[in-house]
Amino acid sequence: MSEYHLLLPEQLTLSNVAEEYALLRQDIRKARNGDTIILDCGRLHLLDSAGVAMLDQFNSLCQQRELRLIEEHCSADIGKIKELFHFSAPTSKKHAPRPSFFERLGQRGYALLGHLSEGLFLISNIFYWAIVSFFNKRLRRQGEVIRQSLQIGLNALPIIGLIAFLIGFILALQSAVQLRQFGANIYVADLVAVAMVSEMGPLITAIMVAGRSGSSIAAEIATMKVSEELDALQVMGIDPLPYLMVPKFYALLLTLPLLTVLANVIGILGGMIIGVTYLNIEIIPFYHEVISVLRYKDIMIFLVKSITFSAIILFTAAYFGLKAEGGAEGVGRVTTSAVVASIFWVIVADSILGLIFYFVEPVF
Numbered sequence: 375m376s377e378y379h380l381l382l383p384e385q386l387t388l389s390n391v392a393e394e395y396a397l398l399r400q401d402i403r404k405a406r407n408g409d410t411i412i413l414d415c416g417r418l419h420l421l422d423s424a425g426v427a428m429l430d431q432f433n434s435l436c437q438q439r440e441l442r443l444i445e446e447h448c449s450a451d452i453g454k455i456k457e458l459f460h461f462s463a464p465t466s467k468k469h470a471p472r473p474s475f476f477e478r479l480g481q482r483g484y485a486l487l488g489h490l491s492e493g494l495f496l497i498s499n500i501f502y503w504a505i506v507s508f509f510n511k512r513l514r515r516q517g518e519v520i521r522q523s524l525q526i527g528l529n530a531l532p533i534i535g536l537i538a539f540l541i542g543f544i545l546a547l548q549s550a551v552q553l554r555q556f557g558a559n560i561y562v563a564d565l566v567a568v569a570m571v572s573e574m575g576p577l578i579t580a581i582m583v584a585g586r587s588g589s590s591i592a593a594e595i596a597t598m599k600v601s602e603e604l605d606a607l608q609v610m611g612i613d614p615l616p617y618l619m620v621p622k623f624y625a626l627l628l629t630l631p632l633l634t635v636l637a638n639v640i641g642i643l644g645g646m647i648i649g650v651t652y653l654n655i656e657i658i659p660f661y662h663e664v665i666s667v668l669r670y671k672d673i674m675i676f677l678v679k680s681i682t683f684s685a686i687i688l689f690t691a692a693y694f695g696l697k698a699e700g701g702a703e704g705v706g707r708v709t710t711s712a713v714v715a716s717i718f719w720v721i722v723a724d725s726i727l728g729l730i731f732y733f734v735e736p737v738f
Contacts, residue, residue, distance in 0.1 A: 377410045378402060382418045386425030395428050399435070407440040416447035426459035496696070497689050503616040504623050518621040519628075526587045526622075527629030531636065534582050538637035541574055542566055542644030550653055559653040563663035566645030571672045575638040577724050580683035583630060584716035588687045591622055592712035595695025596705040604696075619692050626684035634680045675731050682727065683720050690716040 380401050386394060402411055413432075436443040448456075473481070507513040546566050553562055595618065598604050604614050642664060649655040694712035698704045 376405065377412060378405055379412045379414060381414045381416075384417050385420035386418060386428060387420060387422045388424040391424045391428040395432065398432055402436070402439075402441065405439065405441055408442070410442045410444060411436055413443060413445045414447055415445055415449070415452060418452055419449070421452055421455045423459040426456050429456065430460065493689070493693055496693055499615050500619050500623060500689065500692065503613070504620050507616050507620045513616045513620075515617070515621060519624045522621050522625035523629050525590075526583065526625050527633055530583060530586055530629075530633060533586070534579055534633055534637055535640045537578055537582060538570070538575065538641040539644040541578060542570055542641030543648060545569060545574070545641075546645035546648035547652070550648055554653060559649070559655055560659065560663055562645065562649050562653060563655070563660045564667040567642055567664040567667050568672065570638050570641035570645075571668060572675050573724075573728070575641055576634050576676045576679035576683065577720070579630065579634045579637045579680070580687065580720045580724075581717055583626075583633065583684075584687045584690075584720060585713055587626075588691045588716045589709050589713045591688065591691035592695040593705055593709045595692060596698030596708045599696060599698045600701055600704055619688065623685075623688050626688050627681060630684040630687075631677055631680040634676055638676065671731065675727070679724060679727055682723050686719045686723055687716050690719060 378401060380398060383390070383394060405411065433443055503513070546562050549565050550559070550562050553559055553565075595604075598614075598618075607614050607617060646657065646660050649660050650657060691712045694708040694715065698708045700707075
């Protein structure tokens with residue numbers, strides 16, 4: 375291994391860097407891999423950005439030829455100039471190998487487990503504060519439950535009534551064509567009444583409330599999250615769950631069953647219009663047929679479904695609202711996710727409850 379001592383001039387500026395770089399290249403022309411190049415900076419007292427770039431280029435040349443470069447007698451002022459103008463070329467990032475199928479499956483499973491644990495924790499907290507607030511008036515804001523009930527329930531009456539009427543109307547119209555062929559016109563009342571009370575009424579009402587009020591709840595909570603209002607409540611010693619969620623929970627538990635009753639009645643009225651005008655059924659026989667076909671089981675089904683759907687709507691909206699981050703864009707994103715997830719879980723819960731009541735039918 376050989377050593378080459380190179381002495382830098384008194385200055386390295388734009389005026390002489392080209393000549394000095396050519397001399398340095400010539401001096402190391404005979405150097406071999408593993409040799410040491412000692413660069414003496416003792417005389418150097420004037421250095422600009424061009425000189426620093428030349429030294430960086432010479433360092434890169436030594437690395438390419440596998441030469442060991444050592445700088446000696448470099449003053450503090452020259453060191454500061456080199457540090458100021460030094461440029462390091464960006465290194466290409468090596469892409470990590472793509473995880474295998476089982477790794478991706480494990481990551482998604484672990485993430486799903488985390489979401490489930492957080493959701494169960496949120497649900498248990500809301501249930502706890504709902505029970506505690508029911509017996510402790512100091513934890514409830516005066517008039518907030520009534521205000522939320524009016525906002526969620528009363529303002530939703532027109533759209534839910536219109537949708538329920540159209541569904542009952544179309545349901546009776548489609549079934550009337552088939553029933554009329556067999557002279558079973560009166561059974562259109564049975565079909566509309568059972569379908570609306572047991573299935574269509576609770577499901578359509580929950581979907582409409584999820585899209586209308588669930589999105590509003592998620593957007594409100596998400597906005598408070600990104601604007602740090604929830605943190606401000608905690609700093610003031612106020613728990614956001616009983617302060618914000620519990621009144622909405624009470625309001626949904628009160629209004630959704632009532633809205634479902636309204637949807638059932640209006641849907642049956644829509645079917646009655648088809649029965650009277652198209653099938654020539656009198657109003658009184660239609661009414662008696664509806665009353666005779668409905669059982670306590672059907673009433674219980676729509677009550678249980680309504681209460682379950684109201685809890686799902688609130689829990690989903692609260693969960694996604696508390697996950698918001700990233701400003702206005704994050705608020706819109708979690709609001710959309712909350713509506714989609716609410717409708718999905720409402721349909722899943724409707725299917726599960728339908729199976730449960732089907733298998734326990736002998737009890738009623």
